[in-house]
Amino acid sequence: MNLWIYSLTLIAIKVSILIQYLRIFPVRCFQKSCFLLLGVVVAYGAWTVVGNIFLCSPMTYFWDKSIEAGHCMDRLVLWFANAGVHITQDIIILLLPMPLIRTLQISNTEKRGLLVMFGLGVR
Numbered sequence: 449m450n451l452w453i454y455s456l457t458l459i460a461i462k463v464s465i466l467i468q469y470l471r472i473f474p475v476r477c478f479q480k481s482c483f484l485l486l487g488v489v490v491a492y493g494a495w496t497v498v499g500n501i502f503l504c505s506p507m508t509y510f511w512d513k514s515i516e517a518g519h520c521m522d523r524l525v526l527w528f529a530n531a532g533v534h535i536t537q538d539i540i541i542l543l544l545p546m547p548l549i550r551t552l553q554i555s556n557t558e559k560r561g562l563l564v565m566f567g568l569g570v571r
Contacts, residue, residue, distance in 0.1 A: 451500040459493030473548050538546055
């Protein structure tokens with residue numbers, strides 16, 4: 449099970465979305481928020497990758513339970529905690545550009561269209 453690869457993929461997707469936000473919205477306050485969220489995503493992602501790699505001691509105990517004196521952290525608790533943090537990050541990333549979209553000088557129909565596009569992740 450390559451959980452660290454899954455975690456790395458999640459981080460890469462979130463970082464790419466936030467970098468795209470930085471290109472689209474040149475508002476200073478918004479960019480500060482993006483950089484802050486980028487830092488949180490990268491820091492938590494690094495911890496998740498390292499945590500998944502060293503989930504068991506020794507690492508081979510993850511696959512081979514016959515190793516004596518091997519142990520693993522409680523995987524279920526770790527996975528649910530990670531899922532909760534990732535879902536929270538996803539919601540924040542989704543909602544981050546919404547206030548800027550509302551202030552655009554375009555029709556309400558176009559605003560709704562943009563909100564739907566951002567909500568669906570369309571680029």
